Amino acid sequence: MKPIRYERRKYTTGNTPIERLDRLSEALGGPTISIKRDDLLGLTAGGNKTRKLEYLVADAIKQGANTLITCGAVQSNHCRLTLSAAVREGLACQLVLSEPETGYNPLASGNHLLFHLLGTEKIKVIPSDGDMLAAMEELAQALKQDGRKAYLIPVGGSNEVGSLGYMACAEEIEQQAWETGTPYDYVVTATGSGGTQAGLIAGFMARQSSTKVIGINVSRDRASQEAKVLELVRGTAEVVGLEGEILPSAVQCEDQYVGPGYAVPTDEMIEAVQLLARTEGILLDPVYTGKAMAGLIGMIREGRFAKEDHVLFLHTGGSPALYTAPHLFLPAKN
Template sequence: MNPIRFERRRYTGGATPIERLARFSECLGGPTVYIKRDDQLGLAAGGNKTRKLEYLVADAIKQGADTLITCGAVQSNHCRLTLAAAVREGLSCQLVLSEPETGYQPHASGNHLLFHLMGAEKIEVIPADGDMQESMEKLAAALEREGRKAYLIPVGGSSEVGTLGYMACAEEIEQQSLELGIPFDYVVTATGSAGTQAGLIAGFAARQSSSSVIGINVSRDRESQEKKVQELLLSTAEFVGLKGELPASLVRCEDEYVGPGYAIPTAEMVEAVKLLARTEGILLDPVYTGKAMAGLIGLIRRGAFRKEDRVLFLHTGGTPALYTYADTFFSEM
């Protein structure tokens, strides 16, 4: 077993809760839906990237890095949490951000405000079609010339090391399932950079669990996303020495709820965010969890689950971005 599995920083005290969504489930008239509150993970405002960063930052420290460099959209949850982890560890952090079609707004709220509040050392904004990896490597080279050492983290923290965070989460879910006496038939999650879904699948496979993972795409088409998840799943399994077959059938992604594209609102997303807020008082975000919940609602309405199924929705966080979409929710799409 690769020793990296045991090299981990801890940013959350204990397991995140699992809650039964009684009023939400009753409203939909389908299976019983539960929610795993990874929006309550540690670091600034929480979210799924915290689990990945526990392993990534441990690796960075082991390699003697003094600066974390990562990339994402201008409202990237991953960039927010990477910066928060760097602050926690006394490291510097530089960000490469992709300019949105609407143009870059230096004083935007949401996550972008938090980048400045937490003191990112440098924010470099590149065109939407720019090469983020190349830009990160240039920043790292500049630091090296100064006698410093950078550790590069890919989009979403979705490398073999980062994916270990959701292998650990699968183990956590299995333990909670035993304690609660509730075997979960399905786990539903947003899927984008693939690390969360791949990690869950690998983690459940390692535990020989019968829980099936369904990814709701936030950007790509089904074929492209399933290929991305499968590739990361297999490389992670090899990385940790996971034995046994991991057939392609374990990877399931739904692409009907992406809408016009990544981070572009849909009427289904707006409905999902409002429904959970008004039945359970839980906030989702418009980019990831809102579309993932729209996918779960759509699957329930088309009869994809049995009434007796127990479905666990993974809340991957991202709520700071909610406040940058005020016009979308006031407009009643």
Template structure:
């Protein structure tokens, strides 16, 4: 037995719920839409990175690290949750953040406020096109000089070890599907650093599920994103010894809903966030789940799904970032 899939911390009390979105499904007049509430995962304000961190932090502790170092945007959900995991484990945490086009505001709210509230040991801000990996290694070298040991976590926690979190989620979905008596035809998720989508595909393949995973891009074009996901899928499968063919065709990424770029609002995102809030009382975020839901809505309207299909939307969290986009939402009715 390959033990690596069992070496993990536990930050959530049990499976996250799957709920049927009756009112949204009716409003769209398409397939039956369900939602997997990974916004209710453990650690501060929840989100999909919690699943990845269960494996990553276990690896860090096994290696004797006393500090977690990771990177992301100023409003990074991953940085928030990595810091929360460090606090939970009694570790220090340092963050490398990329400066947004509008400039860095040290008084920014949302996730940035939570970095300070939870006591990040150090926050290094670099230009948007800066080398995050090099900056993390610089911080790690400085800690080494102090006799400390850092564990570096890539953007989004999307290494092979982090991706195991969404292999586990795929197994959880399959188990819930059996209990509910609802076989899902599609799983729709935001895709960025690739670990969530790659893990879902690997986990569903391991269970021989017929559910297809559709990633809605939040940054890159289709070709580069599909390449990134597929490469991580293959390396993760190799890590766990997953047998069988995992062709490129298993990876589907839609890039029509990115808009002008990462974290830049679009009218479709605004519509999606408001529609789910007003039909189901569920909050999405403007960077990931808002654009992913815009993609799901767009696919429904294009007739991608059959009326009898059952579509599961993965809510990857991120609501704290919503409050930094107040002007975007208040400017439209």
């Protein structure tokens, strides 16, 4: 494999910790569960997109951009972190947001509040079925006419450059496993735009690791998600010169825990968020990590893991979204 020689910004000091979840493991009676705390990554409120942005923003700066443009949902963690990276680098940032079915509330809390606190230059809201890429290109054209240069970042930061962040994370996990003498049989992660799962798969392949990556879908059906991730794994492998054929069997996604749709709460998600909070004092979010943990819990209860397995849950962050849905977790009134 060719060495990865991409320029990289550094937004986190040191590695994120891996913690044993002994009380959760005991409560579920299954394998030994640990958690990789990527919710503690740098930039505002942390989360997995920070790793992708270290490579994406470096590429933007190399190309001479002075404005980052990206897109996502109204409560997008990726938009929050892209904006935070722009602030750190002295760049402007514009956001394209997809209007939720309930309508756009300009006074929404959570990540949306942070967009304004961090000083986004512009927010463009489009219909939920609108073309985000076209909307971003329209903003970029307007900037070009003003003599500025934009750098467009896809939803979730999930392209070949962004995926390098989780190739690096796979190497970090392997190093931590070696230091503690605890190899991980499985890494379980939420999978949406696909860059996190694709980067991990490519990274473990580059290290010739036997660790398997299981994605828990937060949108889409299994076939669609696996095809999306596989395409990105292959693209990332080509960029870095990773040799060997990448078979479809390298990608495993589980779609039983999506529920009615993206960001739509499920009973299993609520149980998972409450269980981790009450056994380990760790906060998940209702959109990504809550459903991913629900998937891990469900697979344990189905007997999908052996008792002696070591499973690493990747905490991809997102806790600001908790505060947009207090009704899901507060006791019902009598």
